[in-house]
Amino acid sequence: MLRFISISIFFWRIMGTKTPSKKVLAIIAAAGLGFLTACSINSGKNLPHLGIAKPATLEEIAEAKPEKTQLYMYDNDTLVINFGHNYAQQNATFGRIGTLCEGYGVERNVLPKEASAIGARAVGHDYTSTELALFYNLARGQSLNRSERQLRELVIENGLIADVNGTYEPVQTESCIISFIHNSQWRDILAHELSHAEYFTNDTYREYCNNFWNEVMTPDDRKGFTNFLRWDYYDITNTDLTINETQAYLANTCDMYSSSLFNMPEGRADELRAQFIKDSPVPSFCETLDSKINGEQ
Numbered sequence: 001m002l003r004f005i006s007i008s009i010f011f012w013r014i015m016g017t018k019t020p021s022k023k024v025l026a027i028i029a030a031a032g033l034g035f036l037t038a039c040s041i042n043s044g045k046n047l048p049h050l051g052i053a054k055p056a057t058l059e060e061i062a063e064a065k066p067e068k069t070q071l072y073m074y075d076n077d078t079l080v081i082n083f084g085h086n087y088a089q090q091n092a093t094f095g096r097i098g099t100l101c102e103g104y105g106v107e108r109n110v111l112p113k114e115a116s117a118i119g120a121r122a123v124g125h126d127y128t129s130t131e132l133a134l135f136y137n138l139a140r141g142q143s144l145n146r147s148e149r150q151l152r153e154l155v156i157e158n159g160l161i162a163d164v165n166g167t168y169e170p171v172q173t174e175s176c177i178i179s180f181i182h183n184s185q186w187r188d189i190l191a192h193e194l195s196h197a198e199y200f201t202n203d204t205y206r207e208y209c210n211n212f213w214n215e216v217m218t219p220d221d222r223k224g225f226t227n228f229l230r231w232d233y234y235d236i237t238n239t240d241l242t243i244n245e246t247q248a249y250l251a252n253t254c255d256m257y258s259s260s261l262f263n264m265p266e267g268r269a270d271e272l273r274a275q276f277i278k279d280s281p282v283p284s285f286c287e288t289l290d291s292k293i294n295g296e297q
């Protein structure tokens with residue numbers, strides 16, 4: 001997941017302010033409201049029927065236009081929804097799933113009544129088939145909104161989960177769904193979410209990330225990332241989620257990445273990023289998207 005508020009944190013951290021002043025908060029609130037309003041214009045709130053996903057390369061997904069919601073299958077195991085400008089539609093669809101799977105202090109065996117901050121204000125989402133099955137099993141007999149019902153049909157139709165004798169189960173455990181919106185940070189969002197997909201579906205990459213977290217990062221490095229994620233409402237008691245988010249920021253959060261975001265000494269975050277990418281079994285999506293964007297200019 002990637003949240004819009006992260007950009008705000010970035011701004012007030014680079015301003016050298018430990019706690020944002022009322023003036024800074026007012027600017028952040030105004031910018032956020034403007035962003036949300038812009039994203040909501042001409043957007044339908046409900047997820048439309050999207051049918052069977054067509055296979056697509058990263059380049060084809062990056063060419064997607066923002067006018068309407070579109071569906072792709074990437075690398076045979078990752079369902080991708082490009083919500084375009086439909087920010088409200090994305091979070092009506094995934095808000096409660098994000099809250100259940102990633103929210104700090106959230107019970108994992110109870111369907112959330114509503115989306116908390118982490119689920120309601122995300123600009124990108126990522127969940128495994130196992131997490132989708134968990135959500136829809138908890139939701140049996142409970143009311144779902146129209147987008148959540150549409151998503152259930154979508155992930156069944158596209159073979160991520162199946163109803164087996166009254167229980168939803170993942171069809172294959174290493175498959176997932178990711179989504180992004182098409183705002184000015186869309187390249188960051190798409191790369192970040194694809195990084196999560198890689199972590200979910202690629203054993204070699206997941207092992208590399210775990211090793212980097214345990215063996216290469218120092219206790220202070222880990223503290224920097226963990227504190228940031230806790231501030232951003234992630235469940236940092238879930239080590240797998242913490243490592244997954246850390247790798248996505250390290251490898252694939254193109255421009256929204258800096259030492260100040262993680263309260264690290266100047267240059268340390270860049271040093272870690274370079275080290276991570278140098279030995280990674282998966283190339284950085286930011287670089288591929290960069291060449292795509294530069295090629296368009």
Ligand SMILES: [Zn+2]
Pocket residue numbers: 001002192196245248
């Ligand atoms: Zn994330």
